[in-house]
Amino acid sequence: MIDMKDNIKHFLISNSVPIIFIALSAFAIPLSGFSYGYLVQEMLTRLARNSFLVLSLLIPIMAGMGLNFGMVLGAMAGQIGLILVTDWSVVGIPGLVLAAIISMPIAAVLGYVCGNVLNRAKGREMVTSYILGFFINGIYQFVVLYLIGIKGMLRIPFTGMDIRIPVTNPQLVLSRGYGIRNAINLTGLRHALDNAFQFNVPFGSAVIDIPVSTYALIAFFCVFIVWFRRTKLGQDMRAIGQDMAVADSSGIAVERTRIIAIVISTMLAAFGQIIFLQNIGTMNTYNSHDQTGMFSIAALLIGGATVSKASIANVFVGVTLFHLMFVVSPMAGKELIGQAQLGEYFRVFVSYGIIAVALVLHAWKRYQERERSRRGLRGEA
Amino acid sequence: MVAKLKKFIENAGWPRIIIGLFLVSLYIAAPMVNVKVLTSLSDTLVRVGMNGVLVLAMVPMVQSGCGLNFGLPLGIIAGLLGATTSIQFQARGLAGFGFAMLVAVPIAVALGFIYAQILNRVKGEEMMIATYVGFSSVAVMCMAWLLLPFNSPVMIWGYGGSGLRTTISTENYWRHVLSDFLAFGSDTSGTFYVPTGMFIFFFLMLFLVWGFFRTKTGTAITAVGSNPEFARASGIDVNRMRTISVILSTVLGALGILVYEQSFGFIQLYMGPLYMAFPAVAAILLGGASVNKATMVNVVVGTFLFQGILTMTPSVINSLLQSDMSEVIRIIVSNGMILYALTRKTQVKR
Numbered sequence: 001m002i003d004m005k006d007n008i009k010h011f012l013i014s015n016s017v018p019i020i021f022i023a024l025s026a027f028a029i030p031l032s033g034f035s036y037g038y039l040v041q042e043m044l045t046r047l048a049r050n051s052f053l054v055l056s057l058l059i060p061i062m063a064g065m066g067l068n069f070g071m072v073l074g075a076m077a078g079q080i081g082l083i084l085v086t087d088w089s090v091v092g093i094p095g096l097v098l099a100a101i102i103s104m105p106i107a108a109v110l111g112y113v114c115g116n117v118l119n120r121a122k123g124r125e126m127v128t129s130y131i132l133g134f135f136i137n138g139i140y141q142f143v144v145l146y147l148i149g150i151k152g153m154l155r156i157p158f159t160g161m162d163i164r165i166p167v168t169n170p171q172l173v174l175s176r177g178y179g180i181r182n183a184i185n186l187t188g189l190r191h192a193l194d195n196a197f198q199f200n201v202p203f204g205s206a207v208i209d210i211p212v213s214t215y216a217l218i219a220f221f222c223v224f225i226v227w228f229r230r231t232k233l234g235q236d237m238r239a240i241g242q243d244m245a246v247a248d249s250s251g252i253a254v255e256r257t258r259i260i261a262i263v264i265s266t267m268l269a270a271f272g273q274i275i276f277l278q279n280i281g282t283m284n285t286y287n288s289h290d291q292t293g294m295f296s297i298a299a300l301l302i303g304g305a306t307v308s309k310a311s312i313a314n315v316f317v318g319v320t321l322f323h324l325m326f327v328v329s330p331m332a333g334k335e336l337i338g339q340a341q342l343g344e345y346f347r348v349f350v351s352y353g354i355i356a357v358a359l360v361l362h363a364w365k366r367y368q369e370r371e372r373s374r375r376g377l378r379g380e381a
Numbered sequence: 382m383v384a385k386l387k388k389f390i391e392n393a394g395w396p397r398i399i400i401g402l403f404l405v406s407l408y409i410a411a412p413m414v415n416v417k418v419l420t421s422l423s424d425t426l427v428r429v430g431m432n433g434v435l436v437l438a439m440v441p442m443v444q445s446g447c448g449l450n451f452g453l454p455l456g457i458i459a460g461l462l463g464a465t466t467s468i469q470f471q472a473r474g475l476a477g478f479g480f481a482m483l484v485a486v487p488i489a490v491a492l493g494f495i496y497a498q499i500l501n502r503v504k505g506e507e508m509m510i511a512t513y514v515g516f517s518s519v520a521v522m523c524m525a526w527l528l529l530p531f532n533s534p535v536m537i538w539g540y541g542g543s544g545l546r547t548t549i550s551t552e553n554y555w556r557h558v559l560s561d562f563l564a565f566g567s568d569t570s571g572t573f574y575v576p577t578g579m580f581i582f583f584f585l586m587l588f589l590v591w592g593f594f595r596t597k598t599g600t601a602i603t604a605v606g607s608n609p610e611f612a613r614a615s616g617i618d619v620n621r622m623r624t625i626s627v628i629l630s631t632v633l634g635a636l637g638i639l640v641y642e643q644s645f646g647f648i649q650l651y652m653g654p655l656y657m658a659f660p661a662v663a664a665i666l667l668g669g670a671s672v673n674k675a676t677m678v679n680v681v682v683g684t685f686l687f688q689g690i691l692t693m694t695p696s697v698i699n700s701l702l703q704s705d706m707s708e709v710i711r712i713i714v715s716n717g718m719i720l721y722a723l724t725r726k727t728q729v730k731r
Binding site: 339341348362 | 514709719
């Protein structure tokens with residue numbers, strides 16, 4: 001009896017964040033007035049759209065590197081792939097595959113840089129990867145705004161050659177001849193993966209589309225993660241996540257393994273961003289990647305993950321709950337107070353707030369453990 | 382001579398020298414591309430005055446070992462509350478500005494105290510948490526700006542009748558009350574202009590903070606920042622010192638944004654303060670501060686270098702290349718500086 005009570009208590013405490021959000025949604029859904037058919041469709045679409053990005057966060061967490069705010073690097077690499085593919089007008093699945101092929105090496109290089117930078121900032125990986133995201137964003141903007149174009153911005157003297165990455169489609173390039181436009185229509189790629197194999201299910205009076213092909217890819221990736229955890233490399237990462245010093249003295253190449261974790265995460269994020277954008281259908285060249293990191297991290301944390309522990313279940317629960325709130329809160333705010341803007345800001349607050357709370361809880365716990373072990377040394381405990 | 386130069390380079394650090402040289406070359410290049418040096422110089426001065434106190438707000442927390450104050454928006458919010466309250470009560474001129482400060486400071490102390498209680502429980506991870514505490518507080522205030530019972534017609538939305546506007550003009554209230562105090566020249570005539578009053582205030586603040594760090598409490602704070610274990614062993618209440626430093630940083634943030642607004646002429650609400658910590662962080666690092674050591678010289682040099690680049694790049698680079706690269710340069714320089722400070726080897730083993 002006591003056992004069961006204890007079990008329930010433990011379950012409630014360890015899943016307190018998702019439970020709070022379920023309660024919040026249960027309160028907000030009827031207020032918003034959305035039909036259940038609409039919400040189920042939205043959630044299925046958004047799960048397909050975002051899960052891959054969120055899944056890419058799992059491996060660095062396993063390696064004890066915290067939440068990889070540097071995943072935006074991968075997102076940028078993916079976008080460069082999409083820009084080039086759109087310019088060459090390769091459409092459909094081949095276009096997506098080509099975009100992935102282009103972005104993988106870019107993401108690998110960026111991930112390698114990120115891994116090296118993070119190795120120089122052990123113990124503050126999160127803030128460093130966060131700032132690195134901003135820094136690389138500057139370089140991305142430099143490349144996309146000045147180096148890509150029909151004509152170059154800079155001319156090499158005496159040769160008549162431009163310094164540029166050639167893009168010829170005038171619909172992509174700003175009228176001045178270089179620089180990519182702010183909004184790009186991914187016409188040929190739109191829903192290319194989602195529509196490859198789609199399944200329609202009647203739900204009440206509505207019909208719900210399930211993008212089976214996207215889900216198949218996500219499922220494949222989940223299997224990959226489960227398999228990866230059992231490999232030598234995966235075990236090494238978990239050992240490093242437990243204790244870097246112990247892992248080092250048992251002969252694991254700590255720095256190298258950490259770099260690999262970040263490289264994998266960045267490459268997967270590039271892939272995730274391509275899946276994300278093919279579903280959206282338009283790309284904001286300068287903003288799309290900005291919120292990718294924050295939204296993915298917030299979703300993962302809402303799913304009950306912590307800075308040091310995250311599972312595949314956390315990803316799906318998190319994406320569903322986060323986006324449920326995303327859809328519902330503006331309407332609920334409007335019904336409740338008469339201002340949709342209020343719900344909008346509430347949504348922003350939750351995204352930031354949940355990250356803040358998760359980080360505080362994690363750091364607090366670690367701090368207390370450290371204090372306790374020190375007390376033990378002093379012999380008071 | 383060579384040894385001296387080497388020593389200087391070592392002290393200043395390569396990034397700082399490169400950026401310093403870059404700034405100097407911008408000033409040299411300016412007349413060649415028909416950019417008025419005097420105007421740019423007074424623009425730089427105005428911006429140094431505007432941002433100086435915000436950069437200064439980094440110092441106490443850095444000194445006490447709380448790291449860079451990415452939670453600056455918290456102080457800014459206190460300042461914004463002071464500013465909006467003063468306009469609500471139609472307080473004008475220097476007195477109005479003083480009233481805004483009077484309202485802002487207690488709010489900043491309260492917010493800073495709460496902020497410090499959070500940071501004292503998460504030692505070692507202050508920076509990331511500070512960032513998100515700042516972000517969340519901005520989002521909370523977004524809701525508050527919509528709901529708070531302000532009703533001055535210059536501040537609320539014209540059509541809805543409730544909720545504050547995104548930008549509120551401080552004209553007719555206390556715009557330029559500090560800047561134009563004993564000012565040299567005028568900012569509208571296009572001649573050389575020095576916002577003397579703003580600099581008097583800035584240097585007063587610098588002096589006060591400098592003086593504070595020479596008192597018993599100030600020394601204790603520095604000790605906590607340099608070596609918390611040692612500080613504790615010598616009987617210093619570490620958490621109390623950290624709390625004082627965080628409150629001080631938050632108060633300076635509140636005062637800083639008020640100085641900024643009186644010069645800028647507008648109060649920016651809602652998402653306005655979201656990223657305001659980053660330029661201030663970059664500036665103090667550019668001035669030679671590290672993650673746990675900062676001086677008044679760092680503040681002055683850093684603000685001048687950073688704001689100098691911000692004013693000079695748009696005008697010079699644009700006329701040189703016929704395209705606006707200033708934004709990209711700003712992003713790369715400021716975040717590159719922060720990244721450099723976070724990854725310095727000496728910093729990692731503190």
